[in-house]
Ligand code: FES
């Protein structure tokens with residue numbers, strides 16, 4: 001990949017620092033030679049024209065978009081350049097990308113840091129990128145107009161050229177660079193009228209496909225640095241355990257092993273290559289101080305959650321009306337417990353990171369979702385100044401929230417510091433599965449009622465789980481207080497769109513000691529399951545069709561209603577499905593996007609569930625690339641369906657039981673449903689697309705299972721044995 | 728020193744005969760297109776061809792490939808002209824891309840042995856290769872496209 005970027009040698013940084021270090025995305029301007037003269041800085045001559053952090057134009061007219069967001073499959077190396085190409089008026093064939101270093105210039109305004117998550121890249125960067133590109137376009141037009149001695153308004157930009165139609169003159173961007181660099185950047189460049197968009201809104205091809213089909217793409221695991229060693233770390237089998245004794249004689253005797261380093265949380269074998277490191281690791285003899293978690297199991301956690309749901313008050317996340325009053329007036333009340341277990345991320349590429357820590361600084365390489373946090377973490381761990389840490393973001397072999405974590409970054413940093421050489425740390429699949437930060441296990445105590453006329457009258461949802469931010473927040477310098485809500489644990493439950501006159505959502509925080517983290521769509525990944533399945537139960541109690549029941553309660557939420565209608569219509573809801581196939585529906589909003597899915601499911605006699613087709617309707621506001629939206633819906637559905645069918649991390653004696661894809665199955669091609677994606681045309685603000693496809697699939701499937709079998713699945717993953725027809 | 732042939736080039740590698748080919752390719756020869764996903768023949772990210780047949784390099788020892796021709800994703804074509812590569816680019820298949828070397832290598836063997844695979848044939852041949860990004864339907868479409876375009 002084309003990621004090496006010597007931005008710090010380029011002019012704009014120096015200039016922007018002198019200009020006051022403004023942390024404005026993209027426009028840490030002024031740059032350009034004249035601007036620099038004004039600032040009194042001497043700039044090194046640069047081959048390419050880089051008027052701002054995002055855009056580089058070469059003399060041959062090629063445009064490189066410098067992307068500060070991490071590419072983990074979601075398509076930012078395409079969608080963000082697409083925005084620039086359109087506003088800059090260059091041909092797509094002349095556009096490429098490169099990965100940016102960690103730098104304030106690349107702060108994602110939607111996150112307040114340089115980070116990739118929360119399905120926020122397009123949301124955060126659409127406006128800044130357009131403005132950056134429009135600024136450059138106007139500088140180029142002004143340069144050409146000056147040269148021709150005509151008014152800039154009489155010129156237009158098109159296909160990488162400035163054209164003066166009246167005189168039939170034109171100049172390629174590549175030939176205007178020197179002149180453009182002397183133009184003062186306009187403060188308020190004119191943006192294109194959306195009706196003139198050439199690329200925005202179109203399914204242009206991904207720019208990163210070629211390197212992903214010829215083996216050239218570089219992920220964290222592929223990084224090679226001169227003099228580099230490779231390490232693997234034996235970690236405590238018990239969560240949070242510490243190294244007690246180490247016998248490393250046999251490990252050190254393995255050919256190729258260069259050292260064995262004891263860390264607090266594990267023992268690292270450093271070697272000339274991975275094979276030797278792994279061999280050395282299996283020769284280690286380590287005893288562990290197992291710590292407090294040794295007595296914890298999935299069962300003890302379930303019991304503690306159940307008791308907390310009954311006895312602990314918790315915090316009120318949202319309340320309207322009075323649920324006790326609603327309950328008193330209800331003609332029919334439905335109650336249920338919904339449970340979702342801990343689930344691993346299992347990115348295709350296990351965690352891996354490379355660090356080169358020197359006395360005066362550090363350079364690091366890897367696939368990460370939060371470059372500036374990495375920079376700070378490496379600086380703190382290595383004991384070097386933050387501005388002396390250079391972060392090179394490679395491609396990510398999947399992120400899904402896992403690569404927000406700093407554990408693998410710290411591994412490599414500690415080891416490089418210890419051995420004084422660059423070290424690449426590779427986690428095995430087993431390390432990755434057993435040392436993840438899991439989707440929090442969640443216990444849901446739910447009750448709802450309908451009045452005598454069948455109208456919904458109350459909804460009470462008590463969510464019991466860990467607080468993700470209690471641990472993860474620390475990396476951001478955020479301390480979650482005991483009386484503070486962490487909506488990453490219950491989002492989607494407290495903002496239920498349905499009109500219940502009496503509504504309450506409580507959150508009962510229960511710290512389990514099991515590390516929990518951001519898992520694709522975070523809280524919504526489990527609250528969609530509990531709320532949309534339980535809502536189906538309420539609809540059934542009211543004797544109503546699931547689609548009609550939902551629509552009747554979505555008056556104030558037209559975007560929810562629209563996707564429900566679209567998905568139902570496209571799926572043929574209300575018309576008979578093929579023999580043996582049953583439908584279920586679910587809708588959920590997350591990250592500003594509204595997604596409804598209808599799942600068509602059959603259940604075999606032995607209880608085996610087969611999902612045949614998923615019809616997905618999405619309203620994600622304005623769309624940059626509809627094919628990226630479709631791909632993210634497809635991927636989100638597979639991710640959520642895998643969790644619904646198989647995802648479960650269990651704990652015994654403080655140990656994670658699952659190790660690899662043998663005991664933590666994932667969806668494979670032979671189980672893949674057909675997926676149809678329909679996008680609601682919209683001019684609303686951009687919603688995210690990386691995550692919102694995930695939440696609705698589990699409830700849609702489970703609701704279809706009810707239609708097929710009359711059995712309610714209230715606990716994930718779906719247990720086929722419980723669905724088997726009684727002989 | 729073991730002599731092996733990878734992508735029609737001869738290499739001498741200084742590794743134990745038991746060293747697994749995944750790591751011989753990645754660490755000794757420097758071909759990193761072949762990926763590590765599980766290490767136990769479960770995910771297929773490490774799929775290579777040994778004498779034209781798909782093999783999981785994470786469980787294939789160096790000693791077993793001596794005298795055989797090994798092909799990795801880097802050797803499929805040197806200019807993105809393999810029908811599968813074209814179909815993959817055309818169908819925007821890859822998301823993170825990490826699994827795709829293995830997917831393409833497995834698909835290449837399928838098409839070599841079966842010029843017109845049905846959906847069921849594709850399912851069977853490809854079920855061993857995990858994609859956590861969920862690109863399965865696009866992979867299937869791309870294989871069919873490549874088959875039409877004379878994939879081999
Ligand atoms: S790494 Fe070889 S099959 Fe997974």
Ligand code: FES
Pocket residue numbers: 073348397398821822823824825826827857858859860861862
């Ligand atoms: S494209 Fe990411 S794992 Fe397949």
